[in-house]
Amino acid sequence: MVSRFKRILIGRPMKSSEIEGEKLSKLKALAVLSSDALSSVAYGTEQILLVLMVAGLAAVWYSIPISIAVLGLLLVLILSYRQTIFSYPAGGGAYIVAKDNLGVSTGLLAGGSLLVDYILTVAVSTSAGTDAITSAFPSLHDHRVSIALVMIVILTIINLRGITESASVLAMPVYLFVIAIFILIISGVVKFMAGGAHAAVPELGTTVSNISLFLLLKAFSSGCSALTGVEAMSNAIPNFKQPAERNAAKTLIMMGTILGAMFIGISLLAYWYGIMPNEKETVVSQIANATFGRGVVYYIIQGVTALILFLAANTAYAAFPLLAFMLAKDKYMPNMFMARGDRLGFSNGIIILGVLSAMLVIAFHGNTENLIPLYAVGVFIPFTLSQLGMMVRWFKLKPSGWKTRLIINTIGMLTTLAITLIFIFTKFSHVWMVFIFLPLVIMLFYGIHRHYMNMANELRINLTEDKPVIKGSTIVVPIAGITRVVNHSLSYAKSLTDNVVAVYVGFDDEDIERMDKKWEEWNPGVRLIVLRSSYRSIIRPLMRFIDTIEWKTSETDHITVLIPQFITKHWWHYFLHNQTSLMLRAYLYAQKDVVIATVPYHLRK
């Protein structure tokens, strides 16, 4: 039943050899891997305006130079990451690059921030997508958290089904979004050319009395949230079709161009139309409304915006399980993240990501404003570490033309470092959690690593010296009466060794005497030991008896406790049997060094 339900939800299991078919072409990769970056335009401009608003309407014109600065940063990042792709064709996420060049601890810092960041990607994107919906349909405002959660569940299922299938599902909306935003920008520009700017818009260069450098930096760093997601490409190179690096690099540049154009376009329109952020309606919704009115085109734009934001979360669904796999392979995360599921995806990573991001959405009530700073700082820490790693790499390897490359990465490192510091400096109240959470995650990584290393040492054997040793054997069979099950268990035990003891726990003299007599009558050729329990517990006297046997014979013999187990035909019959055998097994596992053999007895009715 469960497995049939799983089959419908997830699809048929796939062979390991089918994995090559799952590789991505450039266009599909653009859809799967860039929706995170592209969708950032839905909130990037808004984040800048939110900060500038504090200094009054006149300060709004600063959004244009700030947007241009963000654009410059985008260029730096694209160039830097292009170099990373060629240097690390097997996948050059910040974790790999930092670990490779800066040592394990730095790598874990980058990896930890990225993992946290991917969880935030899902939370932020689904929340922002919900905002796009509630801007169009204000009556849904109260159901924000539920809408976001439903989206997370749907994304989790799509990803459990496998990568290409989700690429097919996801490609269309991404293209539609790009087309819709470009139509919006072009129409907006045409309309502006025809009608001129909004009356209240301050001219570029207007002096604003109460603007401070602090505020401008804060606005700039807020705008940088539009750049989250740029790194996804470099992490996922193994998912590309051959030649993987070249395809990935080309896709990266394609994405950067589209992203830059859309971002500056939206920022310009917001400025020209004099749009101010508003809790109930997003900036993009306001622009679309001002350009087309609340007609069909408006609803299409809101629809595809919502769609791409939900799908942006999908970037994290591609990246998180892959990074978790790499950390698990290096023994810093549990083994289970290495297992590919029925559909060849890393199911455990997908599921964990879904659960954690859903918890974040619930904890923050789907409120994007509070999540975005956390999200951005989680991105810029690995950005910086990755660039620093590349710098060290150029120094060490010194390939031809390494100086230019070093300069590119140095500029990248300095800008991203500056932005990280600006974030921490201007938004400490939002991002302090990172400084508690990251050290904890890194400690956990090390703890896990230590455990695996200790275990490997403990289990390693010397192939030439350590061989199986043959010893004697004692089998203990606890019984509760004389039944077909007991007969079956004793047959089994006697087939293995002559050293078999049946044990019965009696509660009073009468009981014990009756059992003794019946056993004598049956005479199965096995010695019966009767224990007396004053506390109605079967487990305790049995454990004490096994202690005695262990003390006497464990040097010479393997000790086996044989436990009969009823397997009921219907699950609800389970409650009709005292689960003494389960209890006994749990105790024995935890406390004794004996083998526990379960003789199943399948009840026919």
Added chain:
Amino acid sequence: MVSRFKRILIGRPMKSSEIEGEKLSKLKALAVLSSDALSSVAYGTEQILLVLMVAGLAAVWYSIPISIAVLGLLLVLILSYRQTIFSYPAGGGAYIVAKDNLGVSTGLLAGGSLLVDYILTVAVSTSAGTDAITSAFPSLHDHRVSIALVMIVILTIINLRGITESASVLAMPVYLFVIAIFILIISGVVKFMAGGAHAAVPELGTTVSNISLFLLLKAFSSGCSALTGVEAMSNAIPNFKQPAERNAAKTLIMMGTILGAMFIGISLLAYWYGIMPNEKETVVSQIANATFGRGVVYYIIQGVTALILFLAANTAYAAFPLLAFMLAKDKYMPNMFMARGDRLGFSNGIIILGVLSAMLVIAFHGNTENLIPLYAVGVFIPFTLSQLGMMVRWFKLKPSGWKTRLIINTIGMLTTLAITLIFIFTKFSHVWMVFIFLPLVIMLFYGIHRHYMNMANELRINLTEDKPVIKGSTIVVPIAGITRVVNHSLSYAKSLTDNVVAVYVGFDDEDIERMDKKWEEWNPGVRLIVLRSSYRSIIRPLMRFIDTIEWKTSETDHITVLIPQFITKHWWHYFLHNQTSLMLRAYLYAQKDVVIATVPYHLRK
């Protein structure tokens, strides 16, 4: 940790032989077993007035003749149950008496109604107790459900600690309640003698235009809710000190006398003071207020009323587990209700009762008015069946003086039957659930019985013919590599039989070749079989392999699958290991007829 917490909450485990010390003296039995019956006076009169109110203030005088009728019924019940106690000294609950004389089905009907009824006792009593508290402190009115739930939790813990200890805890409040109510009645009567009746009170015999026989019957049946709990004594005879029957009978009469006097007293005062039911204040609270004002005495009366109502629930905690035990002994309920816990109580029954009654309180929002009719009908069905059973018994056995006894029980049967019918007739909208629920419970009883009987037949052996049979043995050891654990498992397997096969599941050719080579190098004297998995699943190829072995050798050999199991030192390490062995075991249990032996390996770090 868990067990230490349990120790503090429940107390040290007790020996089975300590059970004699748990028997009840008459005075203690009165406290433990009669609080249900005695506490009914807290709501009995109120239930009558609630119905009469519908016909207007003038109809209130009918409460006096109705109360007298209830008193008559009480006398009939006490006499009938006195006969039951002497006939069934081992415990003569309705289940036993009905089953014994009227057949199993009728017995199960009585038993089922009683079980339901005990759950309702807890729900009604804790809710009514909460009413007494909120009458005194109206600000607590909104926390009714929470207060009732806390009380259920406390009662459950007290009962898990054991009977006598709870008797000591409970005896005092019951005596205090009886004293307090008598002081209230005497003071009330004295005050009435001095001051006369309330101005608005209608005289006895006033003609009321719109009163109907239906309404009077309904009021009478409502008043009968004061008699719930009378049967508790006869069910619990084995809990009495010797001579148990005589002590039980005496206690029953003591209880009847006290109950009757209190009930008629409260009814008279309510009439004299012209008290009308009120959603926010109970009738007893109003009487106490009218007699003493809201002073210390008032609060004491409310306090002990609340206390005894909470403790009334305790009657059910004594009765429910005992009845469940009897049903389980007859194989109509799961075995687990037969196990005595650390403190000699039937812990499972106590816990189940607590959980179910808490669910009822939540479902009905702690509203007594809706619960009481359900409760009363649940009591009067077994009352009737028990009397009918006694009638049949006198006919069959015909002991000396059987005719008088037959007459007493016949009167009892007819009155309780009449009241049951009146209940169904006048309050169908409240009690219809019983007619759905009871058949379901009885079907469940039969289903359980069938399962146990089938199992017993399946397991029974012929002591002279069925003996253990010695066969060969094949041991299959699934391995994931060559480690200390594998060496240990092979040592064990080779000690038992020469027929050992190690099985490895490989995912690609490289992997398989590497394993083959390493095995050859190790050469442990055991054949290695390597399976290839195209689906990354270890379980499926293994299961197929075991199928093959089963098909080949199960005629001649016992097949054992040996599974190594890591026992981690800290519980959280559990998550660091793929639980393949658990999965494999679960599959094997459910689907194969092989013995599953677990070789524990305790990790040192």
